Amino acid sequence: MARIGITTTVPVEIILAAGHTPVDLNNVFITDKEASRLVEVAEDAGYPRNICGWIKGLYSVVVDRGDIDMVLAVTQGDCSNTHALMETLQLAGIETIPFAYPFDRDYDILKLQMDKLISALGTDWDSVMTVKKRLDQVRGKVAELDRLTWQENTVSGFHNHLYQVSCSDFNGDVTAFEQDVDQFIVKAGSATEGTENLRLGFIGVPPIVNDLYEHFEKMGARVVFNEVQRQFAMPYSVDDLVEQYRLYTYPYGVFGRIEDIKLEIERRNLDGIVHYVQSFCFRQIEDMIFREKLDIPVLTIEGDKPGKLDARTKLRMDSFLEMLG
């Protein structure tokens, strides 16, 4: 049983079916007490300063923390920096397996990628589908937690983010994670309803700063939609696993994401959208497409290093709320 680091959401069913433990390197990095230091470790090794903080964090989690046996890296559909991440990990003697989402959502190519991963990890489709059924039970519960967020208003934006983002690897232990979700849902059942005036949607990659949700709530607004995190949680209820990873919007370009976001803006009755972009990320370019296509006020905020929001970003968040209110 190996601990397999993943660079973003992959068909985790395959890793689990093969008897391995999936470890989302992003989650390990961002919850590390010394997340900033991990960025510096990568910079000391030679990673340029003007490169995404997440990539640097991922590199250091593997080479500095040292309890990852191999890395399953998404080479298409996430971030092209991952190519160099793989190469530098190889340089450090880490075994890596590539996985590519086809840009055009081609069913056969995606299935081929999954076939190859199944044989690389030494499992089979039957075992994978058994795991899928098990995970779908947990995903159903996380979808309920999401519903409680926007319909019952009893879950904070941060917890909505946390539980959904954790569905990339189910914290490496599906049963323990499910129990955690169960307990949280019970707690949410008796929580008082949020009374925030403004309802926000958060789109873009998960934030590298740790107090974004809290700051919005302090200012009288709550995030009731976490776009990419919700995609990680895959609330699609389809039987076909290949189809499930085709419905997953995140790896396939911005227009599919926009359709999903538009539906949720309506359904969740949002007042504004916060588009989070990571410094030096190609997704910053896509900001202009969101602004053009989404008929709702959009605030774009940029994060670089792990830690707290800086004064400038807070100023912009406050002004955005002022504008909405």
Next chain:
Amino acid sequence: MFCGIDLGSRSVKLVVMDHDKVKNSEIFETVQFYRQYGAATPEGLVVDFKGIGMAGSGNVVATGYGRNTINIVGATIIAELKAHTIGAMWQTGLRDFTLLDLGGQDSKVIKVRKGKMVDFATNDKCAASTGRYLENMATVLGISLEELSSYHENPVELSATCAIFGESELIGRIVEGYSIPELGAGVNYTILKRIKPMLTSLASEVIIFTGGVALGTAIGKMIGSELGVEVIVPKYPQLNGAIGCAVHAQEKRG
């Protein structure tokens, strides 16, 4: 009497208004202001209004870096962009415009329709296109900020908008033998290049230009000719945020 305070990154602006008129105003360097007139207490920052010569100013409204990061005892804090929007409306009487504020370390563009802010953009994590950048460049050229801010014809090509790398590029141009007016115009033109995307995406027929940078004439002229818009610099460009605060105080009371 109504007092407005704008705690900027490079200077602190204070305005006292009465009966809808600016009665008194002061501009301090930020560090000097905090050192001489500010005292940190558990309740927040206590400002020595008597020391400033603004005792009895009564209702105080302040703005600055984030509503949560400043806390002046006895003052109401309003958001910075709101203060600037109110200030620009009071100074010009307009209700549909794009406000461009170029300050000490930040630039803001606010689109206002029917007297309400409908969209905005600000620079992020970069001091290029701000007053600080211009100060540095004036120093490199060995001229005053006032002189620099008057040059707008035949700008030399400067590619770097980075406040640091821009210096070495400018020195390279000096060595090539360009005249001070051409070099100065080049510096001013980099500011325009930097803010043009923001002004284009938040366009209006009228641009109200405020902040310390608006005290010079060159950049306003360049914006007008390059974008084909009317550029209005109000009477008190640097005090615009503080005026917005004082007007807000007045409106709340009135």
